[in-house]
Amino acid sequence: MPASTSAAAPSARRSGRYSVFAIAREAMRLHRGWGRAWASPEPRSRYKVVVIGAGGHGLATAFYLGRNFGITDVAVLEKGWLGGGNTGRNTTIIRSNYLQDPSAAIYDKSLQLYETLSQDLNFNVMFSPRGLIMLAQTEHEVRGYRRTANANHLQGVATRWIDPAEIKRLVPIINIDGPRYPVLGGLFQERGGTARHDAVAWGYARACSDMGMHIIENCAVTGVDTADGRVRAVDTSRGRIECDKLAIVVAGHSSVLAGMAGFRLPIESLTLQALVSEPIKPCMDVVVMANTVHGYLSQSDKGEMVIGGGTDGFNNYTQRGSWQHVEETVRSLIETFPMLSRLKMLRQWGGIVDMTGDRSPILSTTPVEGVFVNCGWGTGGFKAIPGSGWAMADLVANGRPGPLAAAFGLNRFAEGRFIDESVAAGVAH
Amino acid sequence: MLTLTCPYCHVAAEETELAPGGEAHLTRHGPGSTDEAFEAYLFGRRNPKGVHFERWRHLYGCGRWFLAARDTMTLQVFGTYPAQSKYPPRHIVDAIRAARPGWAPDWDETSGDSAPGVGNDPAPNPTPTRDSFV
Ligand SMILES: Cc1cc2nc3c(=O)[nH]c(=O)nc-3n(C[C@H](O)[C@H](O)[C@H](O)COP(=O)(O)OP(=O)(O)OC[C@H]3O[C@@H](n4cnc5c(N)ncnc54)[C@H](O)[C@@H]3O)c2cc1C
Ligand SMILES: [Zn+2]
Numbered sequence: 001m002p003a004s005t006s007a008a009a010p011s012a013r014r015s016g017r018y019s020v021f022a023i024a025r026e027a028m029r030l031h032r033g034w035g036r037a038w039a040s041p042e043p044r045s046r047y048k049v050v051v052i053g054a055g056g057h058g059l060a061t062a063f064y065l066g067r068n069f070g071i072t073d074v075a076v077l078e079k080g081w082l083g084g085g086n087t088g089r090n091t092t093i094i095r096s097n098y099l100q101d102p103s104a105a106i107y108d109k110s111l112q113l114y115e116t117l118s119q120d121l122n123f124n125v126m127f128s129p130r131g132l133i134m135l136a137q138t139e140h141e142v143r144g145y146r147r148t149a150n151a152n153h154l155q156g157v158a159t160r161w162i163d164p165a166e167i168k169r170l171v172p173i174i175n176i177d178g179p180r181y182p183v184l185g186g187l188f189q190e191r192g193g194t195a196r197h198d199a200v201a202w203g204y205a206r207a208c209s210d211m212g213m214h215i216i217e218n219c220a221v222t223g224v225d226t227a228d229g230r231v232r233a234v235d236t237s238r239g240r241i242e243c244d245k246l247a248i249v250v251a252g253h254s255s256v257l258a259g260m261a262g263f264r265l266p267i268e269s270l271t272l273q274a275l276v277s278e279p280i281k282p283c284m285d286v287v288v289m290a291n292t293v294h295g296y297l298s299q300s301d302k303g304e305m306v307i308g309g310g311t312d313g314f315n316n317y318t319q320r321g322s323w324q325h326v327e328e329t330v331r332s333l334i335e336t337f338p339m340l341s342r343l344k345m346l347r348q349w350g351g352i353v354d355m356t357g358d359r360s361p362i363l364s365t366t367p368v369e370g371v372f373v374n375c376g377w378g379t380g381g382f383k384a385i386p387g388s389g390w391a392m393a394d395l396v397a398n399g400r401p402g403p404l405a406a407a408f409g410l411n412r413f414a415e416g417r418f419i420d421e422s423v424a425a426g427v428a429h
Numbered sequence: 430m431l432t433l434t435c436p437y438c439h440v441a442a443e444e445t446e447l448a449p450g451g452e453a454h455l456t457r458h459g460p461g462s463t464d465e466a467f468e469a470y471l472f473g474r475r476n477p478k479g480v481h482f483e484r485w486r487h488l489y490g491c492g493r494w495f496l497a498a499r500d501t502m503t504l505q506v507f508g509t510y511p512a513q514s515k516y517p518p519r520h521i522v523d524a525i526r527a528a529r530p531g532w533a534p535d536w537d538e539t540s541g542d543s544a545p546g547v548g549n550d551p552a553p554n555p556t557p558t559r560d561s562f563v
Pocket of ligand 2: 435436437438439440487490491492493
């Protein structure tokens with residue numbers, strides 16, 4: 001049995017419960033009483049479950065292992081800093097208007113969990129269901145999104161097709177007349193929106209730490225030790241750590257970790273970039289995705305226009321993408337949002353996204369007993385963090401997938417049973 | 430910007446002139462192969478963090494497919510060579526070894542069963558589509 005956890009984590013929240021009273025109390029004592037949100041313990045030599053990767057998905061997996069299954073003998077190992085991967089690099093779009101039923105199930109579960117996440121975690125994740133429009137700018141997209149709207153009706157996910165006039169009313173800064181890509185309509189999900197990415201990671205981390213779990217930063221996994229087809233331990237930059245079960249939740253590095261465990265994944269790692277403008281006054285209070293021109297846009301609470309583009313085309317682990325893609329994204333977006341041409345761009349960055357062929361995630365058992373993978377969320381997994389963690393915890397705790405994860409196993413590639421979300425993307429395929 | 434020299438027309442082509450085509454030297458399996466081999470051919474990828482052999486097409490140039498050796502962590506290009514090559518040629522291997530002393534080839538030229546002449550075979554998806562779906 002592992003050593004006691006109580007030395008590091010007293011039973012009460014180490015950071016205290018966040019509330020308006022706490023703010024008042026701390027204001028009176030000059031804010032000297034705020035504790036750290038999560039502990040930084042030394043790793044033990046053994047845990048029941050080791051999760052690799054303290055991004056949103058890894059942390060949510062740990063959280064629901066504790067919350068839903070009472071498993072708290074858990075370590076989350078992170079090679080860098082918590083939330084420093086794609087979770088801290090994304091454009092924070094949240095939606096559940098997917099075409100295929102298994103996708104709708106897991107993404108809508110996720111959206112539902114987001115709706116109460118701040119309360120559940122006692123941490124303000126700034127979930128902002130401001131509404132989300134996916135623009136149709138070609139006939140192909142019109143047909144595609146009308147079909148998705150119908151599929152969403154059958155799935156019980158509320159979305160609707162809206163016409164250009166309504167889009168113009170919702171997004172006054174849009175140019176609906178083209179010339180090259182006129183806005184022909186859009187798929188509108190009123191429950192969609194954004195959340196604060198860092199806060200999602202921090203909120204889960206704090207809750208995990210409060211349950212006595214260990215979140216160990218600056219701890220890179222360098223090897224996976226197996227015997228008789230079963231996982232035994234991981235080698236890390238901070239020593240060897242034994243475990244009964246291992247969850248690999250490392251997004252862009254999934255192939256690297258799978259290689260350590262001795263199997264290959266249907267994943268390729270590409271760079272996806274985003275950029276933000278200088279802050280301006282509020283001008284757009286919905287999220288707009290324009291997939292034909294490979295751009296999507298929202299305005300942050302600070303007033304910056306947050307812009308995401310398409311992936312670069314070649315395998316890349318550098319976390320910085322090609323300059324030409326930034327140019328391309330901005331060039332095409334200003335046709336639809338002419339006012340952007342007047343803005344200065346402040347920052348640009350990239351993340352390594354884990355792409356599968358059908359653009360759907362993998363939540364699966366693996367050829368190694370006791371090893372589970374959660375990856376393949378690619379360009380769109382921020383929205384999925386709570387739902388993915390929920391389904392992954394179930395998979396890890398029970399050793400087999402529950403209803404949310406069942407369709408997303410690795411076996412779907414052998415069986416040709418794809419969950420093809422790329423058809424819905426309106427790009428040329 | 431990434432620049433690759435086309436081994437046919439010897440133009441130092443910028444990324445915007447090229448179309449990426451994914452991992453090179455895949456063993457092509459089709460009807461009659463085992464399910465595992467077919468699956469591995471279609472979906473299993475090395476996706477290494479480091480030395481990568483990959484297909485490119487000189488799209489806005491001579492239009493032909495060629496292969497390149499490149500580091501996915503540093504974007505260093507070790508060289509390009511014709512698509513008809515069964516294995517990465519000697520000068521490419523030497524260039525990689527000079528830059529990455531710890532690196533060793535993971536193919537066996539003597540066994541003959543690993544990488545058949547895949548250069549002429551179009552991959553199922555020669556040009557990966559871009560994704561902007563978040
Ligand atoms: C520019 C950009 C924009 C995006 N926009 C959106 C969007 O608008 N909406 C949306 O839903 N999604 C979006 N995404 C996708 C989303 O960010 C990801 O799908 C999601 O954050 C993945 O979370 P994760 O926890 O799986 O991975 P990450 O947050 O990347 O976490 C994985 C962690 O594993 C760690 N790790 C890797 N190797 C090791 C090792 N050997 N040992 C220990 N730790 C290791 C990494 O350091 C990292 O912290 C975007 C992504 C990018 C890059
Ligand atoms: Zn050429």
